[in-house]
Amino acid sequence: MHAWRQGAARRRALAWLAAAPLVGSLALATPALADPAKWPGTKPITLVVPFPPGGTSDVIGRQLAKQLGEALKATVVVENKPGASTSVGATQVARAPKDGYTLLLSSGSTFTTTPHLMPVSYKLADFAPLGTVATVPFAFVVKKDFPAKTVAEFVALAKAKPGSINNATNGQGSLVHLLGELIASETGTQLTQVHYKGAAPATMDMIGGVVDTNVEALTSALPNVQAGKYRAIAVLSEQRQPSLPDVPTFKELGWPKVVGETWYGVSAPVGTPAPVLATLGQALQQVVASKEFGQAMQRSGNVALPGSADAMRKTAQSESAKWGALIQRLNIRLE
Known part of the structure; x- marks a missing residue:
């Protein structure tokens, strides 16, 4: 019996030694999670824009990436990921590592209309909003x-x-x-x-x-x-537009519910470390409130829209209820 136990022990030791190189290589291939205190370091941050290059969203995204990179002292690159009414890009970010290196520039439709028009693989709760960026009247x-x-x-x-x-x-x-x-x-x-x-x-x-x-x-x-x-x-904005000062709003003409704009916001995957979210949110607010960003938006016919994470979440929820009710009542579906 003693000899059998010695043999079993030897076999276990040999099996462990044989597996050790594989375990070591796996450990080397799987990097440890980044220290939030050292984020972002030298690793680039990707801003996913769920639209093709060249449009309004892309213009906003590239201006934002430039200034956000300067504020964070990091490289922020734009990745255009169009498709399925922004749901392709949104799904990619929702499933991305929760490390602060993948962000989403969403239009309002990402959370307010698309989920009512077609099946999507994400929901608002999959994201940690950082704040609003701009609006298009x-x-x-x-x-x-x-x-x-x-x-x-x-x-x-x-x-x-x-x-x-x-x-x-x-x-x-x-x-x-x-x-x-x-x-x-x-x-x-x-x-x-x-x-x-x-x-x-x-x-x-x-x-x-x-x-x-x-x-x-x-x-x-x-x-x-x-x-x-x-x-x-x-x-259709809440107030008259400076570029068309003589054109009234529907609201002032007696139709207060005829209000609608495309708005943009930035989010990270939910579960991103709180210190990283705090740094990102602070930098985003700084950029969007800056004179440089405001002028860049004005040149392209947009309006800078500084807003907190909480404000963005509440806007998405209220707009989703508004458009969802209209879509359901009129039975609107994507072609």
Whole structure:
């Protein structure tokens, strides 16, 4: 019996020695979690932008990456990850390591409309919001020879001829589509929604007079309005826009619920160490409140929107309830 025990012990020792190199190599291949006190160090931070390069989101993301990198004394790189109404990029960040090196620049739709329109593999609770960054105002525009000069005249015309006014959208289920439906719902009118594959073709048909109206981002609308290619009769923001000071808001005209903007915010995966989140949040607030960032946003037709993590979370929750109710009531689905 004693000899058998000695043999078993020898076999266990030999098995351990054989496995030791493999265990050692695995230990070397799996780096220890970064010390939050030393974050970010020299490792680059990736800001995932869930849209293609070149658009408004990309412009905001690259300006933010530049200034955030300067504030953190680190390298912040933009990774464009478009697809499935921002859900591809959002899912990537939700599943990323919780170490502060992968962040998401989300549009409002990421948390407020997309989850109501299609199945997604993430939820707001998967993210630790850091704060809001910018907002993109919208204008309600009409073709240049449209008979209505004011919103009141537009409503009267639409009610006199239900369904006769063609309203362009950026696509079924897009925020522009939802804003068009919101206008119709709140003003008690019936519009024929004409869905385009993006903003550019919708704008071209507005210029050509093919469609009657459009809810358009101010960044796109402003040059055409100023050139007289079509007219803006209202904006959908809480207050008048400095670039269109003579154009009233729907709110001041008596439709207080016709308010909508695209807003952007930054988040990290939930579970990221609290010290890292605190450093990121402080740097983000510093950047967004800076004169340089504000001027950069103004040049591109956007508005800097400083906001805390808590404010971003509450905005996402309230906007989700608002748009979710409209989407459900009108039974809107992505094509």
